[in-house]
Amino acid sequence: MVLHAPSKKTQKHFAKLYDTALRSLSHTSKHSCGASHHGQLNFLSVNQPWRNCWYGKHISCLHSEVATLRRLIRLQMRRGKGVSDFRRKMKKVTLYIARLNMDTQTRKVRVFSHSAPCQQCLKFMKRCGIKKIVFSTNNAYNQVCSVKVSDFENAHVTWANRLQGVSVKS
Ligand SMILES: [Zn+2]
Numbered sequence: 001m002v003l004h005a006p007s008k009k010t011q012k013h014f015a016k017l018y019d020t021a022l023r024s025l026s027h028t029s030k031h032s033c034g035a036s037h038h039g040q041l042n043f044l045s046v047n048q049p050w051r052n053c054w055y056g057k058h059i060s061c062l063h064s065e066v067a068t069l070r071r072l073i074r075l076q077m078r079r080g081k082g083v084s085d086f087r088r089k090m091k092k093v094t095l096y097i098a099r100l101n102m103d104t105q106t107r108k109v110r111v112f113s114h115s116a117p118c119q120q121c122l123k124f125m126k127r128c129g130i131k132k133i134v135f136s137t138n139n140a141y142n143q144v145c146s147v148k149v150s151d152f153e154n155a156h157v158t159w160a161n162r163l164q165g166v167s168v169k170s
Contacts, residue, residue, distance in 0.1 A: 001152060003137065006144045010096075013041045014112070014140040017098035020044045022110065024064075030100040030110060033064035035072060035093050043068045065097055065121040069128050087129030095125065097135040112140040116147075116154050125149050 006014065013036065021032035024046035031047040045067035072093075076086045099115035102108075115135040117125065125133065130149050137143045 002146045003143055004146060005142060006140065009039060010134065010144060011141055013096045013134075014098055014136060014144070016041055016044065017096060017136070018100065018110075018112070018140075021046060021064075021098055021100045025049055026061075028101075029113070031064040031098065031115065032100075033068040033095055033097045035068055036096055037093050041096060043071045045071065063118065063121050065095060065117050066124055068095065069124060069130075073128075090129035091131050093130060095130055095133045097133060098140060099136055111138070112136045113138060116145070116152075119154055122149065122152065122154055 021030040024030035026049040034041040048062040100110035101113040
């Protein structure tokens with residue numbers, strides 16, 4: 001895990017993620033994620049605070065990282081390409097992740113917050129073949145966190161999943 005000052009391009013990505021995260025319907029934490037390839041940030045998604053289903057498996061709410069990866073999977077399926085081809089492509093993709101919380105002082109504006117992915121999202125990223133992620137700290141325009149997915153462990157399980165007894169070993 002490396003904390004560093006963001007490049008101009010990374011700042012631009014986080015500005016885009018900020019605007020995107022505001023669309024999230026979650027009242028507490030608004031998350032957004034995008035996939036970067038050749039310097040372009042696409043497949044921007046937000047977290048969805050309602051229960052949903054993915055291939056018959058119920059999950060409590062949709063995290064933005066999973067939402068972005070699902071869109072990439074769907075595109076791959078539409079193109080009729082397989083899993084190994086997908087994982088090969090994903091090696092070159094960097095996921096950018098942001099989280100916005102309400103500013104505790106003014107209670108009026110949203111500010112960046114630490115956005116390390118949870119255990120389940122990490123597991124899904126590894127399965128998909130994602131190698132690198134960059135996520136927001138409390139001030140993403142000054143400092144971001146770059147992580148090699150294979151080196152990163154996060155014991156965090158969201159409270160909704162804890163209630164359902166979900167514990168994922170990566
Ligand atoms: Zn997650």
